[in-house]
Amino acid sequence: MDLTARQRRMLEFIQRHVRETGYPPTIREIGQEVGISSTSVVNYNLNVLQEKGYIQRTRETSRGLRVVAPRAGAAWHPENEEYLVPIAGVIAAGEPLRLPETDFSITDYETIALTRDILAPEPDLFALKVKGESMIDALVNDGDIVILRRQSNAENGDMVAAWLIDEGETTLKRFYWERETNRVRLQPANPTMQPIFVHPANIEIKGKVVAVIRQVQ
Amino acid sequence: MDLTARQRRMLEFIQRHVRETGYPPTIREIGQEVGISSTSVVNYNLNVLQEKGYIQRTRETSRGLRVVAPRAGAAWHPENEEYLVPIAGVIAAGEPLRLPETDFSITDYETIALTRDILAPEPDLFALKVKGESMIDALVNDGDIVILRRQSNAENGDMVAAWLIDEGETTLKRFYWERETNRVRLQPANPTMQPIFVHPANIEIKGKVVAVIRQVQ
DNA sequence: CTTGACATAGAACGTATGTTCATGGTATAA
DNA sequence: TTATACCATGAACATACGTTCTATGTCAAG
Incomplete structure (x- = not known):
């Protein structure tokens, strides 16, 4: 149930992006940050992250992402401080x-x-x-x-x-x-x-x- | 510097949407919620909200919205619960x-x-x-x-x-x-x-x- | 070696979504 | 009345963005 380095970077970038801009990044923005030229690869890894329970996705929705409880115990709301x-x-x-x-x-x-x-x-x-x-x-x-x-x-x-x-x-x-x-x-x-x-x-x-x-x- | 009832509803919906889904709504989603059939009207009111300092927008970006503090010294930031x-x-x-x-x-x-x-x-x-x-x-x-x-x-x-x-x-x-x-x-x-x-x-x-x-x- | 699961790349496609424009209604002030 | 600011409508347009498909490479199991 572990993440690859790429997936971890993606997850951290999503959280940072939400914190800094107020909305999640697009597939292409994630790819650019992590160094993936193909949108399908980002999409593939986002699906992996979803299956592992780290994020939720909404189909056919731009920026339809949200980071959910990454693990047991305290969980961040990425959009605010609490x-x-x-x-x-x-x-x-x-x-x-x-x-x-x-x-x-x-x-x-x-x-x-x-x-x-x-x-x-x-x-x-x-x-x-x-x-x-x-x-x-x-x-x-x-x-x-x-x-x-x-x-x-x-x-x-x-x-x-x-x-x-x-x-x-x-x-x-x-x-x-x-x-x-x-x-x-x-x-x-x-x-x-x-x-x-x-x-x-x-x-x-x-x-x-x-x-x-x-x-x- | 006051808001119309429509603008207030829009602002509240944006905050609620972010809280519930993790990402801001689209212009059309806002319109549907507030009862505005035209995307340009929503866009117009979003620009008003921006000029009045209630939100920030990012041009040509889907869901490129964020609710900010309506004025300095206010007791709480509308974008989060705290x-x-x-x-x-x-x-x-x-x-x-x-x-x-x-x-x-x-x-x-x-x-x-x-x-x-x-x-x-x-x-x-x-x-x-x-x-x-x-x-x-x-x-x-x-x-x-x-x-x-x-x-x-x-x-x-x-x-x-x-x-x-x-x-x-x-x-x-x-x-x-x-x-x-x-x-x-x-x-x-x-x-x-x-x-x-x-x-x-x-x-x-x-x-x-x-x-x-x-x-x- | 072959097979299959997994990770990646690139391109084409469809649609979700922001932008713009032409138009018109309603106030208030001159 | 006219002028002007403000608020609204609907449609057309451009593009931002998610989805899908084909192809390729790696690695461990059979």
Whole structure:
């Protein structure tokens, strides 16, 4: 499912052209940029890009192109600065955090649009809606939306969404591995609250929190 | 510098078309949408729109259109979903909240771009950066960005930014006026914390909190 | 070697689409 | 009234642009 160098250049040029002019390039413009003299070759490669899911085409329509989600996670709207993050589900203290095994694409989920001012776009972003008031110690309340980067490990100080296996609990805390005692300290964001300590084998990290959005009332 | 109803519909259709398909419409597509049978009329009105600064055109280019900002200082660019909110300053417990007397424009301040998914755009929105950990009872921490609507009154249940005159303190709390005792209860968002009670004359409401954005780490 | 899948080139074709022109209606001001 | 600016119509035209067809080259599998 990989792209050839040519196809990658074509894809990047299409995105750049849309960003700079406001409309997609023609077959001939793409050919000129990438160094293809034949329109049929460009057309052929555009069809390949479409089959691989990178673009959508509209038949017999000039500039009938659009770049769609190139891969799972965050996806750009080429025409503007904002981008989409899939809302993968709900996070609640008592429930396991069930995420799709494979990469999930924005086409399968509700999404929330973010801007670069809020968070730099990157692959593997997803969002969760908070249910219940159990995350208040992380300064996160019912209804808040947390944006996470999918990863299964963490560095000290990261705010992570983790599943505590023995307790059967999902939690949002700052992660600190204490080497000397080989235990993990999970520190609430609220400095007035006490940390909890768990064994490294008892924790399953689901992702790193990179932003929180609260819509008041 | 005003637009006719037709021109406004054309502009809106162009924006919608770009948003939905990824490329601008043709002259004929615009005509069909707006109810103009003649391509020259559409062309004529497109030129008017261009002269008035609402769009840019590229000659002899199919779909060579782009919607641009209708005028400098406008709060949002019609071609994308995002819009700008001025960051008016800093909010901290110990400091008075000094806001400009007159309406302030985004040209005079740093801004943060938001999307409609986060908050519906409206006039009189502004943002404040939180300094210090004194607002933790409102589930707002150092570095968070709160989005407010400028208003000097509040309804019961609103989360407001208020200045407590006697105490010389700024605070973020939910506002409840208790008619029987004629006092105002300011309720922390964190349900484990206790409310405070103030006399109505002792409170100066600066705005209503409509969203909170946290960039973690 | 032959076969077939894949990538490329060039040219011819049809149509989608912007441009232009001749014409006319409706206002408002002189 | 006449003049003028503005807004609209429909048709003809030129070309920008997607589609298709034939031909060629490469490479791995049989």
